[in-house]
Amino acid sequence: MEFILSTGRSIWQGEGIEAGCDSELYFDACARVEMDPDDMERLGLKENDAVKVKTRYGEVVVYAKTSTQAPHRGLIFMPFGTWANVVVQPSTECTGMPNCKCIPATTEKTDERVLGAHEAIKIYYADGEWGKRAEELKSYYDIH
Amino acid sequence: MMREIKNVPCPFCGCLCDDGVVIVDDNKIIGTRNLCRIGHQKFAHAQKGRFETPQIRKNGKLEPVSLDEAFDKSAQILANAERPLLYGWCSTSAEAIQIGCELAEACGGIIDCTATLCHGPSLLAIQDQGAPSCTLGEVMNRADLVIYWGCNPMHAHPRHMSRYSVFPRGLFRKRGRRSRTIIVVDPRRTDTAKLADLHIQIAPGSDHMLVHTFREIINSYDVTHETVAGIPADAIRETIEAMGQHQWAVLFFGMGLTQQMGKDRNIDVAIKFIHEFNKYIGTKTVLMPMRGHYNVAGSNVTICAETGHPFAVDFSRGYPRYHPGETTAMDVLYRGEVDAMLNIAANPGTSFSNRALAHLAKIPLINIEPHNQQSMQISDVVIPPAIVGVECDGTAYRMDNIPIKMKKIVDPPENSMPDTVILGEILKRVKEYV
Ligand code: SF4
Numbered sequence: 001m002e003f004i005l006s007t008g009r010s011i012w013q014g015e016g017i018e019a020g021c022d023s024e025l026y027f028d029a030c031a032r033v034e035m036d037p038d039d040m041e042r043l044g045l046k047e048n049d050a051v052k053v054k055t056r057y058g059e060v061v062v063y064a065k066t067s068t069q070a071p072h073r074g075l076i077f078m079p080f081g082t083w084a085n086v087v088v089q090p091s092t093e094c095t096g097m098p099n100c101k102c103i104p105a106t107t108e109k110t111d112e113r114v115l116g117a118h119e120a121i122k123i124y125y126a127d128g129e130w131g132k133r134a135e136e137l138k139s140y141y142d143i144h
Numbered sequence: 145m146m147r148e149i150k151n152v153p154c155p156f157c158g159c160l161c162d163d164g165v166v167i168v169d170d171n172k173i174i175g176t177r178n179l180c181r182i183g184h185q186k187f188a189h190a191q192k193g194r195f196e197t198p199q200i201r202k203n204g205k206l207e208p209v210s211l212d213e214a215f216d217k218s219a220q221i222l223a224n225a226e227r228p229l230l231y232g233w234c235s236t237s238a239e240a241i242q243i244g245c246e247l248a249e250a251c252g253g254i255i256d257c258t259a260t261l262c263h264g265p266s267l268l269a270i271q272d273q274g275a276p277s278c279t280l281g282e283v284m285n286r287a288d289l290v291i292y293w294g295c296n297p298m299h300a301h302p303r304h305m306s307r308y309s310v311f312p313r314g315l316f317r318k319r320g321r322r323s324r325t326i327i328v329v330d331p332r333r334t335d336t337a338k339l340a341d342l343h344i345q346i347a348p349g350s351d352h353m354l355v356h357t358f359r360e361i362i363n364s365y366d367v368t369h370e371t372v373a374g375i376p377a378d379a380i381r382e383t384i385e386a387m388g389q390h391q392w393a394v395l396f397f398g399m400g401l402t403q404q405m406g407k408d409r410n411i412d413v414a415i416k417f418i419h420e421f422n423k424y425i426g427t428k429t430v431l432m433p434m435r436g437h438y439n440v441a442g443s444n445v446t447i448c449a450e451t452g453h454p455f456a457v458d459f460s461r462g463y464p465r466y467h468p469g470e471t472t473a474m475d476v477l478y479r480g481e482v483d484a485m486l487n488i489a490a491n492p493g494t495s496f497s498n499r500a501l502a503h504l505a506k507i508p509l510i511n512i513e514p515h516n517q518q519s520m521q522i523s524d525v526v527i528p529p530a531i532v533g534v535e536c537d538g539t540a541y542r543m544d545n546i547p548i549k550m551k552k553i554v555d556p557p558e559n560s561m562p563d564t565v566i567l568g569e570i571l572k573r574v575k576e577y578v
Binding site: 004006007008010011013015017018019020021022028030057058067068069070071072074075079080081082085086087088089090091092093094096097098099100101102114117118120121122124125126128130131134138 | 156157181182185186188189192193226256260261264265268296298299300331332333334335337345348349389399400402403404405407408436442455456468470472473474475491493494495496497498500501502504505515516518519520521522528545574
């Protein structure tokens with residue numbers, strides 16, 4: 001289903017990052033996509049189901065959570081962090097700032113595993129997984 | 145022996161609350177008072193999980209080395225690089241940033257701070273338009289209308305509303321919350337919006353349009369559409385009218401404006417709106433960016449004082465050059481231009497976008513960082529520093545550019561030196577190598 005993806009801060013993300021990037025707190029706070037309760041129902045999602053969030057720039061598996069900042073139908077929210085950054089728009093349009101809000105995205109239920117913070121960095125970037133997928137999407141060289 | 149240290153500034157967010165109480169027992173932090181849960185976590189976690197020694201990646205694994213070796217290796221990497229990037233600076237002292245500027249000049253690199261990823265666009269807009277602003281003390285004493293646009297202080301700056309803007313009693317606002325009106329503009333019904341008198345739940349991505357409609361109304365043009373940005377035009381007219389009933393208004397804005405399409409242009413129109421509001425309505429109105437990390441404002445102030453530009457300063461031609469879009473950290477990484485990076489007091493693993501990180505993984509990364517953060521996976525040299533505001537002192541600038549002296553609460557672990565010393569050592573060696 002199609003959504004608009006926004007990323008941003010949450011208090012748990014702030015707390016998690018200070019508790020350590022390898023902490024449970026951080027993983028819980030950031031490896032998630034927050035959705036409107038109605039949207040969850042329409043997609044047949046339950047709390048903590050693994051979902052794949054896909055944009056033109058990448059895809060990442062996170063847990064679905066009912067948003068505490070609802071209602072915001074049609075909008076999904078990912079806390080600023082390792083997972084969200086896999087799918088944001090990296091080009092900056094000459095401002096130095098990537099587009100982190102209002103990105104067209106799709107979500108679907110998946111059986112894939114949610115990666116840990118360190119693991120995600122290793123697999124996506126050190127092992128080049130993000131680059132490979134972006135090339136498959138043919139977006140690596142024409143991301144705008 | 146247990147000690148209570150009073151009036152400790154919190155080294156986390158741009159609010160820089162300086163009324164914290166930290167309880168220390170025998171050089172161990174055991175508790176805090178007055179701080180929010182993030183600030184508390186900052187102190188509670190500061191001493192845990194620290195690196196004991198510097199490390200260098202050998203055969204794909206980080207291995208402990210001596211301080212000397214780590215400084216040497218860092219200096220070599222920076223001196224041999226064609227276009228090194230010195231990034232971070234938001235959670236360290238202004239004194240360290242001064243040395244950072246010198247280091248960038250010595251190795252002909254780019255110095256950029258995390259503002260590039262938060263309020264960089266705001267700075268561009270402020271340079272274009274000039275912005276009326278104030279200090280947070282003035283907000284507390286005078287503001288009777290507080291607008292939060294595209295920000296969620298209940299989450300990102302938890303004590304902002306209670307310390308500076310909404311709840312405190314001020315000289316002319318004796319009744320605290322009851323003497324102020326709060327408006328929140330956000331596409332989600334955030335925890336901040338729940339506390340507001342009016343929540344404008346705007347359609348995502350249409351902030352620019354809404355501000356323009358505000359301006360149209362102030363400039364006495366007709367709004368011809370029935371709804372704008374998902375809001376009925378009548379409601380917008382009423383909002384402007386209600387805003388005009390106040391004496392002193394402040395607009396706080398956050399990533400909601402700077403991180404979406406339009407970026408600096410969104411702030412441009414917001415500033416124009418403030419100018420016109422001042423001119424035609426007669427309500428004294430100012431605006432202020434909600435700065436994220438505690439010294440991100442300071443990194444702009446310091447880099448500006450040293451080089452003449454607030455961020456993204458390139459020394460590759462021997463003199464400081466500033467060209468956002470060309471010399472900004474994200475762009476040089478995105479285009480694969482940089483061939484070495486030094487990261488200090490920031491966390492690229494959580495904040496860089498995908499393509500920048502993909503390039504960063506390929507180049508040497510020197511990481512001055514006390515804890516095991518994600519970017520350790522791709523770091524080549526790790527030097528653990530003492531944490532500013534906890535284990536060493538220094539100057540930081542609050543979001544309204546007020547300098548605040550950070551405190552030393554406990555002694556740093558052995559082998560962890562202040563950022564100023566680490567950078568000084570690297571600088572000394574870089575000068576020898578180049
Ligand atoms: S609001 Fe910010 S500065 Fe104040 S205690 Fe919380 S994290 Fe620290």
